[in-house]
Amino acid sequence: MRITKRAATVALLTAATVAITGCSAGGGSTDSADAACEPAEGKVELTFTSWIPGIEDVVDVWNKANPDIQVAVQTGPNGNGGTYANFFNQLEAGNAPDLGQIEYDALPNFRVQDGLVNLASCDGVMDAKADFVDWTWGQVSFNEDDAAYAIPQDSGPMAMFYRADLFEANGIAIPTTWEEYAVAAEQVRATGAYITNFSQSDINQFAGLVWQAGGTWFGNDGTDWTVDLTDETSIKVADYWQDLIDRDLVSTQPPWTTEWDNAYNTGAAWTWNSAAWGANSIASGAPDTAGKWAVAQSPQWEAGDEASGNWGGSSTAVFTGSEHPYEATQFALWLNSSSESLTMLNKAANLYPAAKAGLDLPVLKEGVEFFGNQPIYDEFATASGQVSADFVWGPTMTQTYNDVSDGFKAAVSGNGTLAEALTTGQSATIDALKAQSIPVKE
Amino acid sequence: MSALTETPTVARPSRRPTRRTENAPKGPKESPLSRVGAMTVMLVFTLYFLIPIWWLFVAGTKSSSQFTSTNPLWFADFNLFANIGNLVAYRDGVFLKWMLNSALYAGAGALLATLFAAMCGYALAKYRFPGRELLFNIVLGGVLVPATALALPLFLIFSQVSLTNTFWAVFLPSLVSPFGVYLTRIFASASVPDELIEAARLDGAGEVRTFFTVSVKLMFPALVTVFLFQFVAIWNNFFLPLIMLRDETLFPVTLGLFAWNSQVNQIPELRGYVLIGALLSIIPLIILFLLLQRFWRNGLGAGSVK
Incomplete structure (x- = not known):
């Protein structure tokens, strides 16, 4: 009796579900949990949104080799330039692409909005974990076991670009610790130049410096978020740079402007603590200095330490609503770990791979002319291995960046300090999380 | 040559008075001061709107290496057509x-x-x-x-x-x-x-x-x-x-x-x-x-x- 009643209920519910899905046909599969990651029968067509120019050529290679899994590329501006907003709109409207490019610092945002499929149950994903540099896997799994919310694509391990010729000509030692860096800054200043330019608006870079120092800005214990922009380490890094700014030992031009390029091009700035992809930025921004640069590991907080930070990097995620997570995952794994694809991506957009094998690509072993034929990517490969896997991004990074950046801009013009900017960013971020009903511990 | 340039200057004075007599009674007479003032304001605004376009044009003629290293409002080597070709x-x-x-x-x-x-x-x-x-x-x-x-x-x-x-x-x-x-x-x-x-x-x-x-x-x-x-x-x-x-x-x-x-x-x-x-x-x-x-x-x- 009871069984029949239940059967009836089930039948009724099924009928209702069919009726509902019938009505909303075309809206894509509902959020039926991401349990099933099974291959589909027959030919599958996937859509993939990425803003890397020239990624079509890479996808063509895949399409030729995999007639049953055809991927169509969609494109747009970079994530914060509008593509993330589009992803959220599309998730809302139920027509998100199967796959999308998402930078590490934006992944938590999509995660809290339930936009990502956990790919851990898909064939080959957990086996691939060992193929990627550990910390990049930490970024896409949020350091949870049995989780993979995206496949790591590229990374931005940080090192120090420096003007080898100027350091040598002036008899200044290449700094290996931040303490030495501050001393070198004084010596460089005595020649009339600046040791570097403190980026007032690229909070990403500052986060990389905190990352290197061992700080973590966010945490998540499974239910609650913690926000920690003002921990001891972050404040230490902020105070260090504040001191250099106060003593006029670093310039504070806005980054990515012609003035900024010009400072490097004319030898007014001697070092840049930047990521692997920065090699190309400096080569094109400072063409007159070709052959005079070199790369060394980032200065350390304690002599003998081996730590690096990371700046940038992105992943390939599968969106909730994709009807073919299995095929999408196979494509994402190929895109981000096959040497053929990684070589093409490096050539098209200077992507520095997140896959371990990618670090040994022939193109990344060559000497680079702009850097006096130094095989600079060896340094970045070393740096990549030294990046801590503990750093976690928050779910509202755009807001956090904006608030901290406002404070930094004020600080470099004499209003307040970098540490105060972090304090403001801390409370603004907590407010933002609360406003979005994201559980947060204070 | 001189004859050619002279003809219009001769023609002009004969036209002007008629126009002025036509227009004179209609509007209030404007002082030279207000005219200069108005022209200055217009000139400033014209420059304000045209300088970015001028900058864009000049930037468009430069090679990427000269773009950062040369005067942004004046030409370096003229690469406009090479740039267009590349684009x-x-x-x-x-x-x-x-x-x-x-x-x-x-x-x-x-x-x-x-x-x-x-x-x-x-x-x-x-x-x-x-x-x-x-x-x-x-x-x-x-x-x-x-x-x-x-x-x-x-x-x-x-x-x-x-x-x-x-x-x-x-x-x-x-x-x-x-x-x-x-x-x-x-x-x-x-x-x-x-x-x-x-x-x-x-x-x-x-x-x-x-x-x-x-x-x-x-x-x-x-x-x-x-x-x-x-x-x-x-x-x-x-x-x-x-x-x-x-x-x-x-x-x-x-x-x-x-x-x-x-x-x-x-x-x-x-x-x-x-x-x-x-x-x-x-x-x-x-x-x-x-x-x-x-x-x-x-x-x-x-x-x-x-």
Whole structure:
């Protein structure tokens, strides 16, 4: 009796579900949990949104080799330039692409909005974990076991670009610790130049410096978020740079402007603590200095330490609503770990791979002319291995960046300090999380 | 040679006095001081608007290495044509495709929008029917709603009918011009005499024929204005394509250049393409303005006299 009643209920519910899905046909599969990651029968067509120019050529290679899994590329501006907003709109409207490019610092945002499929149950994903540099896997799994919310694509391990010729000509030692860096800054200043330019608006870079120092800005214990922009380490890094700014030992031009390029091009700035992809930025921004640069590991907080930070990097995620997570995952794994694809991506957009094998690509072993034929990517490969896997991004990074950046801009013009900017960013971020009903511990 | 240059200077003085006597009694006499003041203000504003374009032009002629290292407001080596060549060759000429898309969205869109606005405005001005004022007021309200605010709702609606990421997603919303309806209505009631329509009717012309053969011609200056406004609005429209389009081959030039510009940090060679692309993308607007401003000025004048 009871069984029949239940059967009836089930039948009724099924009928209702069919009726509902019938009505909303075309809206894509509902959020039926991401349990099933099974291959589909027959030919599958996937859509993939990425803003890397020239990624079509890479996808063509895949399409030729995999007639049953055809991927169509969609494109747009970079994530914060509008593509993330589009992803959220599309998730809302139920027509998100199967796959999308998402930078590490934006992944938590999509995660809290339930936009990502956990790919851990898909064939080959957990086996691939060992193929990627550990910390990049930490970024896409949020350091949870049995989780993979995206496949790591590229990374931005940080090192120090420096003007080898100027350091040598002036008899200044290449700094290996931040303490030495501050001393070198004084010596460089005595020649009339600046040791570097403190980026007032690229909070990403500052986060990389905190990352290197061992700080973590966010945490998540499974239910609650913690926000920690003002921990001891972050404040230490902020105070260090504040001191250099106060003593006029670093310039504070806005980054990515012609003035900024010009400072490097004319030898007014001697070092840049930047990521692997920065090699190309400096080569094109400072063409007159070709052959005079070199790369060394980032200065350390304690002599003998081996730590690096990371700046940038992105992943390939599968969106909730994709009807073919299995095929999408196979494509994402190929895109981000096959040497053929990684070589093409490096050539098209200077992507520095997140896959371990990618670090040994022939193109990344060559000497680079702009850097006096130094095989600079060896340094970045070393740096990549030294990046801590503990750093976690928050779910509202755009807001956090904006608030901290406002404070930094004020600080470099004499209003307040970098540490105060972090304090403001801390409370603004907590407010933002609360406003979005994201559980947060204070 | 000297004879050639002299002829006009001889001719001029004879013309000037007649003009001055014609104009003199009409306006109040202006002091040289106020004239100089007005000219200064205009000069400042002209410079304010033209210097960025000058900067863009100069930047477009430079090679990427000279772009940062030379005076931003003066030329270095002249590489304009090499730059254009590179831009057109980049990624199989996707830039040209964007320009064509923009021309299609803006050209066809503005043409149809003008037609619809003219018909609507004319009907509101010349026919009496219940709800006419209400309709007009609603259209007027539409002028106040910025297009940007409508982009997201439009995206959700177009998603329902699976029209996002298609040509129509950008084209259809471009056909609506509340300001055009407003302007054509005002203009039609001022410049198309009822008597003329009545005469056309007596001669046996249908309403549609009257509209196209008589009224459109009288409303022409207003239509040119509406066309120009709408063309510029669609050409510069950025937010709607940003939200609607994913397929690069459908992009208008604004969105395409923005997408490139967002990559400049990591792929620095794009900066040169963005600069020269921006320069090329304003040329159609300049040409259009130069061609149509004659009609446009007529239109503004005619409206003010009435």
